[in-house]
Amino acid sequence: MSFYSILRAEYKLVYSEMIRRRSALIAMILYPYLFAGFTLFFGYTMGSAEIFSRRIGVDPVIFMITASYTVMSVLASVDDVLWRPLSDTFIGTLPYIIASPVSRLKLYLAIPIPRLTALIVMGFTSIIPVYTAYYGLEGLLSGLVVMGLITLGCLTMITLAMVIAGLVHTIGESWRVLNIVRPLVMILLGAYYPRIYMPLIGYVLSSLIPSSHIVEVIHNMLRGELSNFYILIALAIALAVLYAPGGNKSILYWEKKKVREGVKTD
Amino acid sequence: MLKLIRRAYAVFKAYAVSELVRSKGFIYGFIGFSLWIVLFIAPMSLFVDPGHSTTDIATYGFTAILIFMFYSIATWDWAAELRWMINRGMLEYYIASGSGFLPHYLGIMPVSMIWLGAALLINYATLSLLWGPPQIVIADSLVFLAGFAMLLTVLVAYALILGGTVISSGTTGFVMEIISFILPMATGGLAPLSRLPYALRTFALATPFSYPAEAIRYSMLGLTPVMDISELLFRGYVYALAFLALAIAYFRYQLKKILREGVRATAMW
Numbered sequence: 001m002s003f004y005s006i007l008r009a010e011y012k013l014v015y016s017e018m019i020r021r022r023s024a025l026i027a028m029i030l031y032p033y034l035f036a037g038f039t040l041f042f043g044y045t046m047g048s049a050e051i052f053s054r055r056i057g058v059d060p061v062i063f064m065i066t067a068s069y070t071v072m073s074v075l076a077s078v079d080d081v082l083w084r085p086l087s088d089t090f091i092g093t094l095p096y097i098i099a100s101p102v103s104r105l106k107l108y109l110a111i112p113i114p115r116l117t118a119l120i121v122m123g124f125t126s127i128i129p130v131y132t133a134y135y136g137l138e139g140l141l142s143g144l145v146v147m148g149l150i151t152l153g154c155l156t157m158i159t160l161a162m163v164i165a166g167l168v169h170t171i172g173e174s175w176r177v178l179n180i181v182r183p184l185v186m187i188l189l190g191a192y193y194p195r196i197y198m199p200l201i202g203y204v205l206s207s208l209i210p211s212s213h214i215v216e217v218i219h220n221m222l223r224g225e226l227s228n229f230y231i232l233i234a235l236a237i238a239l240a241v242l243y244a245p246g247g248n249k250s251i252l253y254w255e256k257k258k259v260r261e262g263v264k265t266d
Numbered sequence: 267m268l269k270l271i272r273r274a275y276a277v278f279k280a281y282a283v284s285e286l287v288r289s290k291g292f293i294y295g296f297i298g299f300s301l302w303i304v305l306f307i308a309p310m311s312l313f314v315d316p317g318h319s320t321t322d323i324a325t326y327g328f329t330a331i332l333i334f335m336f337y338s339i340a341t342w343d344w345a346a347e348l349r350w351m352i353n354r355g356m357l358e359y360y361i362a363s364g365s366g367f368l369p370h371y372l373g374i375m376p377v378s379m380i381w382l383g384a385a386l387l388i389n390y391a392t393l394s395l396l397w398g399p400p401q402i403v404i405a406d407s408l409v410f411l412a413g414f415a416m417l418l419t420v421l422v423a424y425a426l427i428l429g430g431t432v433i434s435s436g437t438t439g440f441v442m443e444i445i446s447f448i449l450p451m452a453t454g455g456l457a458p459l460s461r462l463p464y465a466l467r468t469f470a471l472a473t474p475f476s477y478p479a480e481a482i483r484y485s486m487l488g489l490t491p492v493m494d495i496s497e498l499l500f501r502g503y504v505y506a507l508a509f510l511a512l513a514i515a516y517f518r519y520q521l522k523k524i525l526r527e528g529v530r531a532t533a534m535w
Contacts, residue, residue: 046310
């Protein structure tokens with residue numbers, strides 16, 4: 001089965017559901033503003049925007065809307081990979097998928113792409129208006145670059161998400177463990193709290209997450225620094241490629257376990 | 267009265283066993299929850315000078331979490347419970363039994379409070395790891411108790427209005443989530459009114475939510491409220507009781523409405 005056919009099937013699945021559940025679509029537009037508003041509100045009432053700008057080198061509104069969009073995008077695309085095995089178990093399609101000869105790597109690479117397209121649209125309702133309001137035409141351009149970088153960041157997360165999905169579903173109690181792993185990955189991403197401020201162990205763990213390097217590129221760019229631009233992007237892509245065989249094996253191992261034990265369909 | 271206590275105890279026992287004893291996800295849920303809190307609270311320290319006391323940041327964060335969690339309980343444990351009752355097919359039985367919803371809510375409230383206490387402990391530990399232990403000093407215990415009772419009154423009223431709307435209009439979980447995010451911010455629940463912009467402060471004072479939050483912050487953080495404390499308590503209680511009376515009337519009206527038109531049963535999301 002070609003990658004194109006799998007992708008087409010995934011698009012049909014995701015968009016038919018998205019059109020049916022319009023409230024989820026509205027949520028996608030509102031969430032970056034909600035999260036940014038929440039963190040800004042806390043920050044402004046505790047301290048001041050000037051101190052934030054002095055410490056981070058970026059206006060807090062720009063920083064937080066970027067962080068919220070980043071977290072929403074990475075979370076949504078990673079979630080698709082993490083939850084799909086569970087979703088297939090619950091709706092009863094898992095035995096068919098296990099029996100099918102489709103390449104698991106192709107399948108899991110295709111899974112987050114439809115939602116990623118919707119997330120790019122979300123960027124036009126969050127990143128672009130705020131950047132344009134702050135920096136004018138230049139803001140529009142830098143907003144587009146940031147959106148492109150975040151898209152790349154989401155794509156580099158797929159293989160790591162496959163590794164985590166295979167491991168977590170093999171261990172069991174998976175949705176509960178996932179609810180711990182997801183926020184942990186989001187913290188280590190460094191979008192809201194830059195990793196240079198994290199303790200050493202946090203920094204090291206963060207460096208193992210491909211898109212954390214993309215987040216650092218974005219933060220540097222917002223500060224007007226372009227040092228290590230290509231090195232960090234190359235690091236993110238290299239990590240993603242490095243995780244690919246592990247991700248494939250991890251999913252296959254979990255499937256073999258299911259074949260041995262049987263698939264429960266709730 | 268004895269019947270009411272017996273019914274409430276039966277509900278409490280059922281929920282406590284199912285949610286606190288049997289559920290394996292209890293601990294996982296707390297860890298996940300505290301991590302989400304860290305994600306959104308951690309950037310707060312970037313807005314203050316590096317030389318500022320980290321204990322102050324932790325205490326401020328803890329008080330905000332405390333009030334936010336009360337709002338969350340009113341939204342998700344009390345108002346959304348009605349929706350779960352619809353989805354599980356329990357609501358019609360409650361209406362038909364004639365016992366009303368009071369025993370059910372008297373039964374689940376202690377479970378909510380146990381959950382809240384445990385979640386606050388986890389958050390206390392998380393904030394201690396991040397910035398050092400928050401300093402919890404109840405400077406004025408009388409005002410704290412008065413503020414706490416006022417907060418419960420206001421939140422019960424809020425849950426009745428939200429729950430009434432849920433059962434009669436089929437409001438989605440998404441709308442509830444948006445409300446649970448915006449309401450604590452807009453009504454002065456998360457930050458002292460003196461630190462809010464004038465327009466937002468005026469709006470917050472026009473709602474009953476801001477008064478108990480100010481009283482609790484005054485008694486726990488020693489923050490001077492925007493008005494004299496006795497005036498704050500008086501105005502707050504008048505407002506809270508009026509709000510509760512309105513909420514009860516509204517909820518009864520919505521119940522009558524669903525008896526005429528039927529229950530709108532839709533999925534949680």
